Amino acid sequence: MGALKYLTEGYATIDTNFLQFCASHGIFSIEDFLVHDVRMLVASAEQLSNSDTLKQGINQLLSIIETCHQPWMNGLVLLENREQKKHCLPTGCNSFDVFLQGGLREGHVTELVGPSSSGKTQVCFHVASKVAMKLGGVVYLDSGNSFSPTRVKQIVTRISGSVENQVNGNLQQALRNIECHAVFDIYALLNVLRQLKSNLEFQAGYKVRLIIVDSISSLIAPILGGNNAQGHALMVSVGYMLKKLADRHNIAVVVTNHMVSGEGGNLKPALGESWKNVPHVQLQFSRDHATNIYGVYILKHPYMASGGSANFMIP
Template identity: 75%
Template structure:
């Protein structure tokens, strides 16, 4: 994605209208409130032309996709640079043949109180203590430094202040309460990773992606769908280009026959490389089951304990 000027289909008058609202790039458009943009257009004499420009740009973004890669390129990508990050749960890592893979977006789905956030804390603590920087997006105001400290102490077997302080220092937490804030920070992170030599993020967590996306879905406005797909591709781009393991959580909703299914629908379903389902048997034992994986059979599962 680039500047609006790079899109030959977009009218110059519409570009100037967008520029007057501080919208110079496609990313600016995505994180702008389209409803307010339309309302501003309606006040002008050429409102029909401007609203047509909004719809046209939405259609262009809706068909936007990542360039295809041939089989050899995919094989080389798999063999080079991509490693696995331990989750801190031995059986979890064994199930995933090493842990969370760098370059992949892994989705953890589960009903309320199934332990998704606790798993995020465990993975974040393990990576921050042993490997390096973690970026944690907290959408529910549930990030707990005290819990991170408790897990780090349990994992390291030590209560040394130096170890705990370094672990907490390596976790950069952002409180985000809407999809626009998430897009904005992800774009800034993308720029930072490009421009800052030696700046590296090993793990990126979004807890939870569904609580940010669900409010903008539905209705006749396609902006929510475009935002969802754009966030998905941005996460995949960050993961692939910078060898980051991305972990997102998603809640579950009622489907046919009352059975629970992951939220966000079919369009989001194809975004994560790996989809895992978490459940809890109320006896302090959690179960993770593979719903989709590039090379591990669906339905395979493992039990683990959350400390």
Template identity: 80%
Template structure:
């Protein structure tokens, strides 16, 4: 792809200040950029007055390079990959798993949408508990200080069905398998995701079964603001990064999204049309608080018909 300055005409964020920042670190071409440590590069912007804009430039350049370097694969290769490498992660709820024909698909980004108090965070806790209990590593991104070790403990104890002395051992193992990151803006999320990507590439034996972001909408919404092109570019960038991590490393990714008012006062998932096509699977949650019964409905799925639903309980 050549010199970075050749991209300046098409991408406003790659301006003189960004090119000078890169040049000061020996980055003059796309090739220089690709071999640079992204975590170090992001960190080096922190003390600069234009830190946010430089981070936007780095993420824009990552998106550009990922778009240009997608591997070519024929249909047979894709089919073999799906059949041999992509499996299901049970959610811990039998009816939920029956609806999804086994659970959450590895290699897919699954979005849980629903209004406030519909059970999105509780479902995330249950899925994380079930995967961690079965010795799978979980990375949990908490954007609202909602992660509750106490709630995880209750769920692990319930799911395991073990007596107290053995349940304690299972609990400790499950809690060790959950890595929680508090992230309060899009840039913090991207920083950790890029570091995660590097770790998965470079560390032999480093495996992750599940990534959860609760909630993706609270991180993305503040940067959109009307026709903010950079905000939309960052949103698409994080979406493609999640899909890449899911597909290349056979990870199930779960993100939560709130709902907003649409036409006729009907609720619809937030983040708009640009985000709508990022998740492979979109599930809507609801809760009857009088009976504490939850429901899940398929809004979109690559293999299943929309509209199918199931009721389930959360311990």
């Protein structure tokens, strides 16, 4: 996605007047448009004499966003990813890592889906701690104010053993390598992802091994429903940006998602069919509260059969 001026040749409603209107609101690219409140933009357009034409331009942009992205994945991409032998990042939950043949794969978006208290956030804490302590940078996007340095300390202490100096050194390394951002709406998420993209492309030495969004559904679900074209376009854009960051910079991306009632009362992942195409890997979590044993079930995986399952413990 790029500058709006490049759309003038293909779309009659995106003309010089429309570009000037957008520029007056600080909008020069599709990315700028996405992080702007479209309702306010429409309200501003309605105050002008050419409001109908401007609103047609706004609707045209929303339509373009939904159709301009390349397919999420095809056979050639799968083959290339397989041949590149992308590394797996261990989560620190041994049985879980063994089941996934090493952990979470770099270059992929992995979705952890399940009801509340099914282990999604705890796995996020474990993989963030493990990667930050040993491998490199982690960007943790926290939508519910749930990030816990105390929990990170517990995990690092367990992994490090009983040598106090080693524990302290590993803890400082882990906390230094975890870059945590509070993101409470979709616009904040897009802004952080856009800044992250810029840092990765233009800052020498800036390296990220893992991106976590906990939870993606709490940010996207409020903007969906009804005929909210902007909400769907924003969801598509977020998915595209996450997959592009994962692929271009060889980053493991993890998102968490809750579950909603489907046909017959059966639970299914939230966010609908359009989002279903975003993650490369989709894992459903469950928990036996009596034994504190967690379960993982493969909903989708490019290299493993759907329906596979395993039990694991979260230390």
